[in-house]
Amino acid sequence: MTIKDVARRSGYAVGTVSRVLNGHPDVSEEARARILAVVEELGFKPNSNARNLKQREGSGFCIIVKGARNLLFADIVEKMQNHIKDAGRSATVVYVDEDDDEVETALQAYREQKPLGILFLGGNRDNFLRSFGRLTCPCVLVTTRADTLGFANLSSVSTDDVEGAAQAMGLLLDAGHRRVGIIGGDSCKVSPVLNCNTSQLRLIGCQQASIQRGVPFDPEQQSIISRYSMEGGYEAAKILLGRCPDITAILAMSDVMAIGALRAIRDSGLRVPEDISLVGYDGIEQVDYCVPRLSTVRQNVEQLARRGVDILIQQTDGGQTVHEIIPFQLIKGESVRDIRELEDRKRAYG
Amino acid sequence: MTIKDVARRSGYAVGTVSRVLNGHPDVSEEARARILAVVEELGFKPNSNARNLKQREGSGFCIIVKGARNLLFADIVEKMQNHIKDAGRSATVVYVDEDDDEVETALQAYREQKPLGILFLGGNRDNFLRSFGRLTCPCVLVTTRADTLGFANLSSVSTDDVEGAAQAMGLLLDAGHRRVGIIGGDSCKVSPVLNCNTSQLRLIGCQQASIQRGVPFDPEQQSIISRYSMEGGYEAAKILLGRCPDITAILAMSDVMAIGALRAIRDSGLRVPEDISLVGYDGIEQVDYCVPRLSTVRQNVEQLARRGVDILIQQTDGGQTVHEIIPFQLIKGESVRDIRELEDRKRAYG
DNA sequence: CTGAAAGCGCTTACAG
DNA sequence: CTGAAAGCGCTTACAG
Numbered sequence: 001m002t003i004k005d006v007a008r009r010s011g012y013a014v015g016t017v018s019r020v021l022n023g024h025p026d027v028s029e030e031a032r033a034r035i036l037a038v039v040e041e042l043g044f045k046p047n048s049n050a051r052n053l054k055q056r057e058g059s060g061f062c063i064i065v066k067g068a069r070n071l072l073f074a075d076i077v078e079k080m081q082n083h084i085k086d087a088g089r090s091a092t093v094v095y096v097d098e099d100d101d102e103v104e105t106a107l108q109a110y111r112e113q114k115p116l117g118i119l120f121l122g123g124n125r126d127n128f129l130r131s132f133g134r135l136t137c138p139c140v141l142v143t144t145r146a147d148t149l150g151f152a153n154l155s156s157v158s159t160d161d162v163e164g165a166a167q168a169m170g171l172l173l174d175a176g177h178r179r180v181g182i183i184g185g186d187s188c189k190v191s192p193v194l195n196c197n198t199s200q201l202r203l204i205g206c207q208q209a210s211i212q213r214g215v216p217f218d219p220e221q222q223s224i225i226s227r228y229s230m231e232g233g234y235e236a237a238k239i240l241l242g243r244c245p246d247i248t249a250i251l252a253m254s255d256v257m258a259i260g261a262l263r264a265i266r267d268s269g270l271r272v273p274e275d276i277s278l279v280g281y282d283g284i285e286q287v288d289y290c291v292p293r294l295s296t297v298r299q300n301v302e303q304l305a306r307r308g309v310d311i312l313i314q315q316t317d318g319g320q321t322v323h324e325i326i327p328f329q330l331i332k333g334e335s336v337r338d339i340r341e342l343e344d345r346k347r348a349y350g
Numbered sequence: 351m352t353i354k355d356v357a358r359r360s361g362y363a364v365g366t367v368s369r370v371l372n373g374h375p376d377v378s379e380e381a382r383a384r385i386l387a388v389v390e391e392l393g394f395k396p397n398s399n400a401r402n403l404k405q406r407e408g409s410g411f412c413i414i415v416k417g418a419r420n421l422l423f424a425d426i427v428e429k430m431q432n433h434i435k436d437a438g439r440s441a442t443v444v445y446v447d448e449d450d451d452e453v454e455t456a457l458q459a460y461r462e463q464k465p466l467g468i469l470f471l472g473g474n475r476d477n478f479l480r481s482f483g484r485l486t487c488p489c490v491l492v493t494t495r496a497d498t499l500g501f502a503n504l505s506s507v508s509t510d511d512v513e514g515a516a517q518a519m520g521l522l523l524d525a526g527h528r529r530v531g532i533i534g535g536d537s538c539k540v541s542p543v544l545n546c547n548t549s550q551l552r553l554i555g556c557q558q559a560s561i562q563r564g565v566p567f568d569p570e571q572q573s574i575i576s577r578y579s580m581e582g583g584y585e586a587a588k589i590l591l592g593r594c595p596d597i598t599a600i601l602a603m604s605d606v607m608a609i610g611a612l613r614a615i616r617d618s619g620l621r622v623p624e625d626i627s628l629v630g631y632d633g634i635e636q637v638d639y640c641v642p643r644l645s646t647v648r649q650n651v652e653q654l655a656r657r658g659v660d661i662l663i664q665q666t667d668g669g670q671t672v673h674e675i676i677p678f679q680l681i682k683g684e685s686v687r688d689i690r691e692l693e694d695r696k697r698a699y700g
Numbered sequence: 701c702t703g704a705a706a707g708c709g710c711t712t713a714c715a716g
Numbered sequence: 717c718t719g720a721a722a723g724c725g726c727t728t729a730c731a732g
Contacts, residue, residue: 002708002709002710003709003710004709004710014709014710014711015711015712018711018712019711019712021710047708047709048710049708049709049710050710051709051710051711052710053708053710053711054709054710054712055710055712
């Protein structure tokens with residue numbers, strides 16, 4: 001079943017069939033009606049290989065998702081697809097492994113689909129620096145800032161990670177916690193070079209909040225790097241509890257890791273928040289189903305999705321590149337305990 | 351950058367380059383080395399549109415996943431991909447919306463990629479009955495039985511859903527529970543016609559376990575249909591608790607719904623398992639991180655993935671179609687309370 | 701072992 | 717408004 005069958009059956013040439021299929025204007029109503037009827041009758045679907053191969057420019061977008069199991073991204077993708085559909089456009093989504101190179105994948109997708117534009121959900125700074133220069137279509141990086149990257153065709157929509165982490169840390173410090181264990185994502189260290197990966201930014205936020213309140217903070221001691229998974233969070237929390245028995249709270253750089261930490265704390269015979277307070281990051285749906293409900297920094301999934309799509313559309317219409325910051329929301333939850341009185345008492349008697 | 355560039359730079363014809371790229375045997379070592387060097391040097395990647403368009407038969411498999419957010423399937427896909435790679439094959443994965451037609455998607459994927467075989471993760475019986483006949487390549491349906499479908503090119507690897515649910519229900523009944531609320535998936539009702547969707551099979555299992563133990567069971571009253579999501583499970587549990595205040599336990603047909611129910615029970619001022627016992631189904635990773643750890647029927651993800659792939663490979667080598675049942679494991683967890691004594695006492699004083 | 705050529709199923713100038 | 721034809725980047729008989 002090819003376009004030829006439709007042509008033969010409708011009595012028109014393949015070129016005319018193609019024009020109808022692609023909604024081109026210069027086709028008589030008669031031809032359009034006849035051809036659409038045949039398409040319907042035969043259940044014809046164009047072969048996208050042939051279409052992509054020939055087409056100089058596709059009509060859809062491409063969404064590249066870093067991590068098929070990232071629940072935050074899953075939420076955002078879903079909303080993006082709705083928005084794209086509402087805007088009368090289409091999109092294909094490509095999942096890339098967390099450890100793979102999303103920019104290489106984008107380059108390949110660009111060659112093969114020639115999308116109008118590309119949305120990246122998550123991105124590794126090094127990959128962008130290395131290869132993004134070869135990507136020439138409008139792109140938007142979502143959840144990660146791209147302003148310091150300086151590419152003329154790359155916008156970004158993200159949350160202020162430094163401030164988000166600072167507020168999460170502030171929530172704990174202001175509740176009287178003085179020793180907070182940090183579970184960070186990959187490459188989460190305060191390095192002397194340009195700090196721009198998400199985990200690094202968040203760690204800086206933690207540090208700022210501590211400095212601002214005059215609370216000592218030693219990343220080397222108090223923080224630990226973990227894989228982005230429940231299991232990773234579990235293991236990390238166990239190590240942290242063993243290494244720093246004096247911590248009264250844990251801040252995980254993602255909810256998924258926090259959920260792992262929650263279980264680790266329980267398995268260590270401690271309760272949340274009575275013995276250990278816990279804060280996550282991202283605000284995925286699941287935190288609201290935890291017992292206790294997790295305190296977290298909720299990224300505005302709806303806004304991230306909508307603005308990501310809108311900015312990409314504007315950019316494809318010739319608009320400027322922008323770097324937008326979407327407000328987050330600090331969710332108090334039920335997993336943080338105020339221990340100020342307790343600490344005061346300790347100090348009085350200590 | 352096309353195969354022509356590689357041909358020009360290496361001094362060979364495009365046909366020879368193509369043969370090297372596809373590992374054909376009749377190429378001199380000299381040509382192979384030279385061409386591979388150029389491919390490396392230029393970073394050439396073949397355009398898969400052109401390849402798919404031309405190729406009579408592709409070399410990879412295709413995995414069709416029903417529900418991008420289904421955590422059980424996410425686990426299985428990951429393991430399948432590892433197995434496929436270990437077997438020296440490749441696979442593309444296509445996600446289809448829970449409400450979309452996976453068989454139509456497969457037909458499209460078949461036309462465009464001509465895979466050696468297709469793995470379905472999840473499937474709707476009606477869709478298979480309607481359209482699977484048009485799909486002629488070897489296929490395996492994973493997690494859902496396909497023996498009663500009677501297609502000559504469709505194997506299946508699944509868990510015994512009736513028995514799994516019967517044991518889950520048995521766990522509750524044997525702990526003394528007499529009124530159990532059921533949260534089922536779509537189209538979960540004991541209908542007079544052929545019952546074959548997963549939820550229906552599981553409901554039958556519940557019924558069997560009840561009959562076997564002489565416990566009255568009224569699906570109309572005790573069971574409720576929910577979307578496959580935490581939110582769905584939450585709402586369903588709320589309704590169930592309101593409608594049947596005498597239930598002492600809830601059985602959810604998926605862990606995701608059980609996690610929602612867990613929160614709903616807590617929000618109703620009740621505890622798990624002290625006031626209400628809870629059992630899920632599937633055995634996704636997350637149940638082990640719940641507080642309390644969820645009791646569930648754990649499907650053997652590793653086996654489902656491995657056997658699915660192995661059977662498909664055998665089938666592509668001319669092997670027969672098979673319908674394999676993979677053993678499940680009843681996980682006791684911490685969410686079921688034994689209330690026999692309590693009930694005995696009630697009865698004595700009641 | 702290698703090259704030249706046909707063709708996969710479309711789209712798109714180019715005529716008319 | 718429509719048709720005939722070129723061509724997208726590959727693969728694969730077919731010769732040699």
